[in-house]
């Protein structure tokens with residue numbers, strides 16, 4: 153049954169209305185012309201001239217995107233041997249789509265409440281990454297809550313300790329907490345084990361890492377790069393339109409702030425991904441405007457290696473629990489999101505299909521709707537799982553090769569920046585990984601499989 157939508161009620165200035173026609177927009181997409189926001193709205197809605205998604209028109213959009221993918225990047229499907237290591241769930245930003253966070257006061261020493269979350273010290277992060285590097289991974293993705301004790305580095309810590317109003321800058325000293333996350337630079341350098349690629353520090357985290365100072369984002373990212381940061385995850389983007397952010401994440405960095413931080417990361421020579429988190433309160437006009445902001449950013453920087461559509465996982469989130477939304481995107485909307493991203497973002501080579509969000513079967517389908525990257529092994533997942541997603545936390549190279557070969561495409565192991573690639577022959581197991589400092593072709597196993605291997609038999 154449809155749940156009633158509450159009053160906050162979502163009357164938006166931007167609505168999916170255009171002077172364009174679906175057929176014109178599709179013709180432009182097929183010809184490779186640069187699409188406008190109106191064109192994208194027509195493709196997302198399969199025509200604003202009719203209600204709902206028209207299946208036949210949708211299939212034509214997906215075909216155009218699949219065709220563009222083949223022209224632009226060929227038949228290879230890439231993936232990476234990586235680990236997610238999130239440092240802390242402590243966060244007070246209060247995004248209404250998020251259930252990853254735990255209220256920061258539950259982590260304090262003198263509280264009666266037992267926290268449901270976690271914080272890792274830099275030494276703990278290092279151990280987790282070192283163990284995964286031994287298993288063959290070579291990238292660590294690390295995104296975290298904005299723990300009030302986190303500082304960029306020792307100098308930032310001193311400034312925060314001397315700040316006249318620490319509360320105003322969301323700071324409490326590490327002594328107040330059971331476990332201290334240390335500083336961002338300590339965490340980044342701890343995770344750079346044996347040259348593992350560190351993919352971390354979203355614009356929202358970079359904002360936290362300069363709070364209470366007059367440092368530029370360039371200054372922050374430069375220090376992080378010196379500590380071992382390699383690339384930046386373009387999450388925290390959500391929908392880059394203020395009227396949507398006002399509803400789903402009023403406490404978060406603004407659209408302009410996000411763009412400024414990303415441009416600064418690019419200016420100091422860091423590569424990055426970009427994302428959209430869709431399927432909640434936004435409409436097709438917002439999705440199209442978001443794509444335009446990403447395309448303009450890439451025109452200025454050229455440093456975005458891939459675009460990752462993140463389908464909103466609704467089950468355990470405040471937006472769903474408070475009846476602001478009645479669910480996430482439909483399968484048709486998911487497919488159109490991938491396809492229109494491919495057609496609109498003519499300056500970004502790779503579109504990722506996230507199996508964490510879509511599952512294996514639908515993730516695989518996305519590879520024929522415009523996507524050409526199939527994410528990574530990740531070994532651990534907290535954000536989607538806590539939101540109620542149930543598609544698991546690990547894909548082995550054997551799974552990847554089997555799935556990709558089953559749709560007649562070519563499995564390719566890649567580095568995070570796509571600079572290094574290894575084409576895998578599905579007839580030549582074991583499949584690896586092979587690109588990491590300790591990756592020798594031994595298959596990555598689930599922890600259970602690994603334990604079963606090293607535990608001697610009882611009898």
Ligand SMILES: C[S@@+](CC[C@H](N)C(=O)[O-])C[C@H]1O[C@@H](n2cnc3c(N)ncnc32)[C@H](O)[C@@H]1O
Pocket residue numbers: 243249250251252295296297298354355356357387388389390427428429462463464465466469535536539
């Ligand atoms: C959980 S945050 C962690 C990093 C940092 N706190 C930040 O906001 O950038 C990372 C991203 O996860 C995504 N995310 C969070 N909750 C989600 C949900 N319920 N469904 C889909 N994506 C979600 C959002 O795009 C968010 O920016």
Ligand SMILES: Nc1c(NC[C@H](O)[C@H](O)[C@H](O)CO)[nH]c(=O)[nH]c1=O
Pocket residue numbers: 232234236291293351425460462504505506507508509527528529530533567568569
């Ligand atoms: N799409 C999701 C990712 N993507 C991260 C990738 O695996 C990889 O780090 C990136 O391609 C850079 O090389 N990670 C998640 O945890 N959840 C996702 O939905």
Ligand SMILES: N[C@@H](Cc1ccc(O)cc1)C(=O)O
Pocket residue numbers: 293295384385386387425426427460462535536
């Ligand atoms: N997709 C991001 C990383 C990420 C995405 C979603 C998550 O839930 C967590 C992390 C990137 O590749 O840059």
Ligand code: SF4
Pocket residue numbers: 243244245246247250251252253296297298356404
């Ligand atoms: S999305 Fe990030 S900033 Fe927002 S509440 Fe979740 S962890 Fe905090």
